[in-house]
Amino acid sequence: xxxxxxxxxxxxxxxxxxxxxxxxxxxxxxxxxxxxxxxxxxxxxxxxxxxxxxxxxxxxxxxxxxxxxxxxxxxxxxxxxxxxxxxxxxxxxxxxxxxxxxxxxxxxxxxxxxxxxxxxxxxxxxxxxxxxxxxxxxxxxxxxxxxxxxxxxxxxxxxxxxxxxxxxxxxxxxxxxxxxxxxxxxxxxxxxxxxxxxxxxxxxxxxx
Amino acid sequence: xxxxxxxxxxxxxxxxxxxxxxxxxxxxxxxxxxxxxxxxxxxxxxxxxxxxxxxxxxxxxxxxxxxxxxxxxxxxxxxxxxxxxxxxxxxxxxxxxxxxxxxxxxxxxxxxxxxxxxxxxxxxxxxxxxxxxxxxxxxxxxxxxxxxxxxxxxxxxxxxxxxxxxxxxxxxxxxxxxxxxxxxxxxxxxxxxxxxxxxxxxxxxxxx
DNA sequence: ATATAATGTGACCATATAGTCATATGACTA
DNA sequence: TAGTCATATGACTATATGGTCACATTATAT
Numbered sequence: 001x002x003x004x005x006x007x008x009x010x011x012x013x014x015x016x017x018x019x020x021x022x023x024x025x026x027x028x029x030x031x032x033x034x035x036x037x038x039x040x041x042x043x044x045x046x047x048x049x050x051x052x053x054x055x056x057x058x059x060x061x062x063x064x065x066x067x068x069x070x071x072x073x074x075x076x077x078x079x080x081x082x083x084x085x086x087x088x089x090x091x092x093x094x095x096x097x098x099x100x101x102x103x104x105x106x107x108x109x110x111x112x113x114x115x116x117x118x119x120x121x122x123x124x125x126x127x128x129x130x131x132x133x134x135x136x137x138x139x140x141x142x143x144x145x146x147x148x149x150x151x152x153x154x155x156x157x158x159x160x161x162x163x164x165x166x167x168x169x170x171x172x173x174x175x176x177x178x179x180x181x182x183x184x185x186x187x188x189x190x191x192x193x194x195x196x197x198x199x200x201x202x203x204x205x206x207x208x
Numbered sequence: 209x210x211x212x213x214x215x216x217x218x219x220x221x222x223x224x225x226x227x228x229x230x231x232x233x234x235x236x237x238x239x240x241x242x243x244x245x246x247x248x249x250x251x252x253x254x255x256x257x258x259x260x261x262x263x264x265x266x267x268x269x270x271x272x273x274x275x276x277x278x279x280x281x282x283x284x285x286x287x288x289x290x291x292x293x294x295x296x297x298x299x300x301x302x303x304x305x306x307x308x309x310x311x312x313x314x315x316x317x318x319x320x321x322x323x324x325x326x327x328x329x330x331x332x333x334x335x336x337x338x339x340x341x342x343x344x345x346x347x348x349x350x351x352x353x354x355x356x357x358x359x360x361x362x363x364x365x366x367x368x369x370x371x372x373x374x375x376x377x378x379x380x381x382x383x384x385x386x387x388x389x390x391x392x393x394x395x396x397x398x399x400x401x402x403x404x405x406x407x408x409x410x411x412x413x414x415x416x
Numbered sequence: 417a418t419a420t421a422a423t424g425t426g427a428c429c430a431t432a433t434a435g436t437c438a439t440a441t442g443a444c445t446a
Numbered sequence: 447t448a449g450t451c452a453t454a455t456g457a458c459t460a461t462a463t464g465g466t467c468a469c470a471t472t473a474t475a476t
Contacts, residue, residue: 203411
């Protein structure tokens with residue numbers, strides 16, 4: 001966590017530091033991000049930076065676990081609502097939509113998340129979400145169980161495997177739509193999501 | 209491509225350099241790999257390294273595009289055979305099996321591939337497979353088209369999207385089985401693959 | 417006005433890197 | 447034996463990094 005001095009800063013200065021940090025962490029992976037560059041762009045002295053943060057990891061953690069998470073929460077309200085009542089596939093759809101909307105509205109924050117999930121340094125990974133983030137498959141495992149209980153889903157499916165597949169897609173599909181396909185239009189995105197859900201609902205085999 | 213001097217080396221020395229490079233690139237991502245460490249471990253002088261390779265990228269490219277690809281080819285023969293005759297799902301199964309067997313037999317090479325696919329430096333990505341690797345979704349797009357033509361697959365599916373999903377799973381599923389689930393047993397792996405194919409064949413919706 | 421505490425600062429440190437180059441070694445040729 | 451060429455070498459360069467620290471500045475309290 002940043003030190004008190006950081007939170008004692010004027011909102012403008014604090015925001016400037018956060019913004020410049022977001023810029024850099026969105027552009028580069030953790031190792032390539034330069035603190036020197038951040039302090040230059042934020043127009044503070046190197047020494048000041050270390051008065052606000054313990055070290056580089058402290059800043060990174062703060063972005064990942066506070067700045068980003070706080071933004072993401074807003075996008076999940078719709079999903080949380082649906083979760084109670086709607087069918088499994090409606091809930092899953094809401095989840096995908098939330099993820100894609102977040103990425104559309106906050107491309108830089110989405111980049112940072114993407115960099116983190118793609119990071120292959122196990123030490124860093126551990127140090128960042130040591131305890132703080134539950135196994136990310138857990139959410140979908142829960143949804144699948146609920147879906148089976150409700151009778152929405154085939155009870156014979158391999159839950160852990162299905163959760164893994166759907167989770168990794170939740171993470172990558174937003175990137176794919178926006179960065180690869182460069183789809184901007186909301187309608188088009190909806191069609192893509194529907195097509196994807198259809199694959200998981202009914203499979204791709206020909207029933208002839 | 210490495211320089212002639214590299215190929216003029218004795219097989220032992222050449223192999224020693226390759227092995228130590230594989231060690232390092234399996235452990236660390238491109239940026240974190242240190243040439244100094246490789247030359248130390250391979251017991252050659254730093255200057256010698258630069259007589260064999262243009263630069264760091266040259267070595268990396270060589271591992272990725274020659275050493276690894278040449279190994280991978282062996283695992284795809286079975287798949288190539290099946291491709292001609294069998295049904296779409298049989299071919300897909302062969303593809304997944306090939307990927308997983310490669311990862312089981314060559315864990316370090318699989319790590320290197322994994323690091324590369326997860327690398328987020330677009331410049332590096334471009335410089336490495338500039339032209340040399342076709343869009344990796346293309347293989348599965350082709351298979352899907354063939355599958356539809358044969359009548360194996362529902363002709364209404366979104367081919368590009370399906371190809372993306374199946375491709376990204378080909379890449380990540382081997383890692384998941386081996387590193388996350390720590391499944392070693394061949395039978396168990398087969399069951400997992402079958403379960404996965406079933407999801408894509410018939411979907412996960414309850415038909416009641 | 418004085419003393420104390422909180423912040424700000426940038427030169428500096430230790431460290432590491434990719435890559436170079438003048439020189440040494442050894443092999444092959446005439 | 448002398449000369450030529452490919453190869454081997456490691457000290458060295460230029461550069462960059464995260465992090466520190468002695469000191470300067472400002473704000474607060476007495």
